[in-house]
Amino acid sequence: MRAEILAVGSELLTPLRSDTNSLHLTERLRAVGVEVAMRVTVGDDVALLEAAFRGALERADVVISTGGLGPTEDDLTREAAAAALGRELLRDPGILERLEARFARYGRVMTPNNAKQADLIAGGRELENPRGTAPGQLVETEGRMLVLLPGPPREMEPLFEGEVLPRIRERAGGTLLHTRVMRIASMGESAVDDALAPIYRRYVAVSTTILSQPGQVELHLTARGGSRDEAEAAIEPLAEELRRRLPGSFYSEDGRELPEVVAELLVARGETLALAESCTGGLLAERLTALPGASRFLEQGWVTYSNRSKTELLGVPPELIESRGAVSEEVAREMARGARRRSGASRAIAITGIAGPDGGTEAKPVGLVYVALAGDGSETVQERRFLGGRRPVRFQSTQTALEMLRRQVLGLES
Amino acid sequence: MRAEILAVGSELLTPLRSDTNSLHLTERLRAVGVEVAMRVTVGDDVALLEAAFRGALERADVVISTGGLGPTEDDLTREAAAAALGRELLRDPGILERLEARFARYGRVMTPNNAKQADLIAGGRELENPRGTAPGQLVETEGRMLVLLPGPPREMEPLFEGEVLPRIRERAGGTLLHTRVMRIASMGESAVDDALAPIYRRYVAVSTTILSQPGQVELHLTARGGSRDEAEAAIEPLAEELRRRLPGSFYSEDGRELPEVVAELLVARGETLALAESCTGGLLAERLTALPGASRFLEQGWVTYSNRSKTELLGVPPELIESRGAVSEEVAREMARGARRRSGASRAIAITGIAGPDGGTEAKPVGLVYVALAGDGSETVQERRFLGGRRPVRFQSTQTALEMLRRQVLGLES
Numbered sequence: 099m100r101a102e103i104l105a106v107g108s109e110l111l112t113p114l115r116s117d118t119n120s121l122h123l124t125e126r127l128r129a130v131g132v133e134v135a136m137r138v139t140v141g142d143d144v145a146l147l148e149a150a151f152r153g154a155l156e157r158a159d160v161v162i163s164t165g166g167l168g169p170t171e172d173d174l175t176r177e178a179a180a181a182a183l184g185r186e187l188l189r190d191p192g193i194l195e196r197l198e199a200r201f202a203r204y205g206r207v208m209t210p211n212n213a214k215q216a217d218l219i220a221g222g223r224e225l226e227n228p229r230g231t232a233p234g235q236l237v238e239t240e241g242r243m244l245v246l247l248p249g250p251p252r253e254m255e256p257l258f259e260g261e262v263l264p265r266i267r268e269r270a271g272g273t274l275l276h277t278r279v280m281r282i283a284s285m286g287e288s289a290v291d292d293a294l295a296p297i298y299r300r301y302v303a304v305s306t307t308i309l310s311q312p313g314q315v316e317l318h319l320t321a322r323g324g325s326r327d328e329a330e331a332a333i334e335p336l337a338e339e340l341r342r343r344l345p346g347s348f349y350s351e352d353g354r355e356l357p358e359v360v361a362e363l364l365v366a367r368g369e370t371l372a373l374a375e376s377c378t379g380g381l382l383a384e385r386l387t388a389l390p391g392a393s394r395f396l397e398q399g400w401v402t403y404s405n406r407s408k409t410e411l412l413g414v415p416p417e418l419i420e421s422r423g424a425v426s427e428e429v430a431r432e433m434a435r436g437a438r439r440r441s442g443a444s445r446a447i448a449i450t451g452i453a454g455p456d457g458g459t460e461a462k463p464v465g466l467v468y469v470a471l472a473g474d475g476s477e478t479v480q481e482r483r484f485l486g487g488r489r490p491v492r493f494q495s496t497q498t499a500l501e502m503l504r505r506q507v508l509g510l511e512s
Numbered sequence: 513m514r515a516e517i518l519a520v521g522s523e524l525l526t527p528l529r530s531d532t533n534s535l536h537l538t539e540r541l542r543a544v545g546v547e548v549a550m551r552v553t554v555g556d557d558v559a560l561l562e563a564a565f566r567g568a569l570e571r572a573d574v575v576i577s578t579g580g581l582g583p584t585e586d587d588l589t590r591e592a593a594a595a596a597l598g599r600e601l602l603r604d605p606g607i608l609e610r611l612e613a614r615f616a617r618y619g620r621v622m623t624p625n626n627a628k629q630a631d632l633i634a635g636g637r638e639l640e641n642p643r644g645t646a647p648g649q650l651v652e653t654e655g656r657m658l659v660l661l662p663g664p665p666r667e668m669e670p671l672f673e674g675e676v677l678p679r680i681r682e683r684a685g686g687t688l689l690h691t692r693v694m695r696i697a698s699m700g701e702s703a704v705d706d707a708l709a710p711i712y713r714r715y716v717a718v719s720t721t722i723l724s725q726p727g728q729v730e731l732h733l734t735a736r737g738g739s740r741d742e743a744e745a746a747i748e749p750l751a752e753e754l755r756r757r758l759p760g761s762f763y764s765e766d767g768r769e770l771p772e773v774v775a776e777l778l779v780a781r782g783e784t785l786a787l788a789e790s791c792t793g794g795l796l797a798e799r800l801t802a803l804p805g806a807s808r809f810l811e812q813g814w815v816t817y818s819n820r821s822k823t824e825l826l827g828v829p830p831e832l833i834e835s836r837g838a839v840s841e842e843v844a845r846e847m848a849r850g851a852r853r854r855s856g857a858s859r860a861i862a863i864t865g866i867a868g869p870d871g872g873t874e875a876k877p878v879g880l881v882y883v884a885l886a887g888d889g890s891e892t893v894q895e896r897r898f899l900g901g902r903r904p905v906r907f908q909s910t911q912t913a914l915e916m917l918r919r920q921v922l923g924l925e926s
Contacts, residue, residue: 111547111548111549111550112538112542113539124525124527135555135560136525136552136564138551139552140549141550157563307523379797379802379810379813380797382794384795384797384798387792387794387795388795388906390868390869396793396815396817396818397818397821398814398818399793399814400813401787401814402812404812407812453804454804488804
């Protein structure tokens with residue numbers, strides 16, 4: 099089964115508003131095995147809207163529109179959909195009565211323009227909208243389904259969930275698509291794909307997609323099944339082979355991001371952490387404290403941007419900064435040692451590097467970052483050369499630090 | 513002139529990827545007075561794609577597609593666009609040669625599938641893409657313009673800006689829409705609108721929109737003109753009245769966000785800054801160091817999550833934390849004093865609060881935040897009660913801190 103979504107409203111074609119309804123519908127339809135083949139955003143223009151409905155009805159089994167059902171003259175979805183189907187609009191006395199009662203309840207007189215919200219496409223049925231004045235509509239025609247939903251998400255979502263999705267799911271045969279997301283922070287996209295493609299290509303019942311951003315690669319494994327458990331059972335043998343191929347590399351298979359995984363690991367092991375950040379300027383602390391509960395493991399953090407603060411706050415010898423430079427393996431190591439010693443935490447991370455865009459030299463280019471990790475009797479420093487602008491360099495630095503920490507705590511190789 | 517945008521790629525129809533290209537193009541087209549009438553997202557299906565191109569070419573003066581120009585078998589934009597126009601694809605020897613040279617430069621052999629990136633729609637011209645292998649294409653037909661652009665934003669945006677927009681602008685008759693964005697961090701949306709709506713409603717040649725997020729209100733003033741200067745001249749009298757109504761409140765009128773404005777102010781005045789963050793956990797440091805050049809004013813930052821670290825690192829008396837609580841005006845003040853004293857910076861900010869979701873009590877609910885600012889002979893503490901979840905509470909805390917700092921440095925009332 100294929101669906102198309104029409105998001106209606108001129109405001110959605112400006113940079114000021116974004117169409118979140120379509121994303122929500124796409125996700126919910128996908129969960130019952132219905133693929134969205136096309137998504138259209140169209141302004142408040144009745145001819146364009148009619149063309150959009152006509153095209154969608156030619157191609158898709160289910161056509162869902164959101165928006166344009168209100169009382170103003172810009173609300174043209176009913177008219178356009180009726181015209182595309184070649185059907186009339188009929189004013190429904192029951193809906194009209196409820197509209198009037200609703201206005202009376204709020205002590206207001208209903209203005210005449212509101213009456214058009216009671217117009218139903220001939221042969222269609224009302225989808226009652228308890229949260230707003232504009233009801234939705236559902237028309238079944240030659241094996242196709244046309245659904246008109248109101249635009250505000252708080253009205254649209256319950257209507258769709260309660261009145262529309264069960265019908266679509268029944269028609270779609272009751273199967274659903276489920277996706278497991280497996281994440282890696284320690285390898286680049288092509289290295290991951292080289293290692294894993296020969297494996298996942300053999301699993302034809304599971305569709306595998308690789309998505310990457312600097313510092314992170316995600317595998318999306320999708321399978322169809324009668325239930326989530328059935329889909330998971332289809333995915334697991336592939337996931338197991340992938341894990342065997344890259345042991346320890348998948349830091350999460352359940353949607354958690356790296357800071358959350360590391361935070362839970364530290365809490366579970368009773369470990370505490372201190373941070374000394376130079377080029378990341380607090381980003382690592384921010385990522386770890388964006389989730390609640392960081393106080394259970396985070397002792398303290400320093401943002402030591404200046405050389406003076408590296409010396410005064412962390413005890414890095416000034417002559418070491420002088421001889422090796424603030425961006426060096428030795429200074430990173432001393433920063434981590436100082437942070438651990440002064441905080442009393444069981445582990446400490448230090449990051450120093452050149453985030454750019456300025457400050458690079460031939461010997462120490464923009465993107466050069468040292469991440470040091472001091473633990474109980476163990477110290478590691480990694481030198482990395484990240485590509486991209488200031489933001490990706492900083493983000494990748496924090497990913498590297500968190501992954502080093504995860505591996506050190508778990509006793510994995512770095 | 514009307515434009516339609518086609519975003520091509522099955523991944524854009526999943527919840528995994530969002531189509532940022534269309535938003536960018538909509539904004540840039542709007543700037544030259546071209547309205548986007550419809551926006552379509554379509555998967556890698558040649559029949560659907562062809563239907564989408566055909567419909568768009570019937571309705572719009574300018575049709576722009578992004579994506580689907582790569583070398584894989586999922587990349588079908590060229591084929592679909594050619595079919596919709598009823599034209600052939602012709603392999604261009606010049607492009608082919610450059611493709612091969614590009615591969616050779618990176619020491620790789622070009623696989624045969626790459627050759628189709630050299631296929632041009634008959635009568636079209638290449639838009640050379642210096643940042644990727646897939647060139648764009650431009651076809652002019654019966655007064656209409658069809659543009660195929662690559663999907664990666666870093667390839668798409670310069671191609672569009674350099675090769676496409678000047679042509680569209682010329683056709684559109686040279687007028688443009690220009691928007692000035694005026695930002696306020698110290699007031700809520702309804703207070704801003706109550707104060708300013710009576711003014712901006714009188715200016716009919718300028719369209720004014722208010723957008724808000726927690727901690728920030730933006731006014732978008734848009735006018736049409738033959739040039740940016742002409743549009744600015746139409747906007748300025750309104751802007752001047754708005755400034756007179758809320759003196760000192762607009763922290764920026766040129767797109768800069770608050771951290772950038774504050775950073776430039778500190779550098780211009782030769783001021784230095786130290787930060788002591790509890791509930792914001794490094795977010796303020798992160799926001800100030802996300803821009804280059806923070807080393808010119810940022811002395812150092814502390815993330816003092818635990819009570820112990822507030823005492824050890826900032827010298828907050830433990831008995832004060834005991835008697836008043838870590839989230840209190842007195843502790844915020846001592847944190848700021850300690851940060852200023854220990855850093856030697858000319859100003860210091862301290863933030864302590866309850867970001868939630870847990871940790872609130874009746875007397876000290878989630879969202880209660882104290883922001884303290886210690887300067888040269890002046891101290892200010894603000895108590896705020898922010899709404900929303902952990903993220904908006906943290907963000908609003910940093911906005912409040914930055915706005916307090918801006919006002920203190922400028923000598924404005926808090």
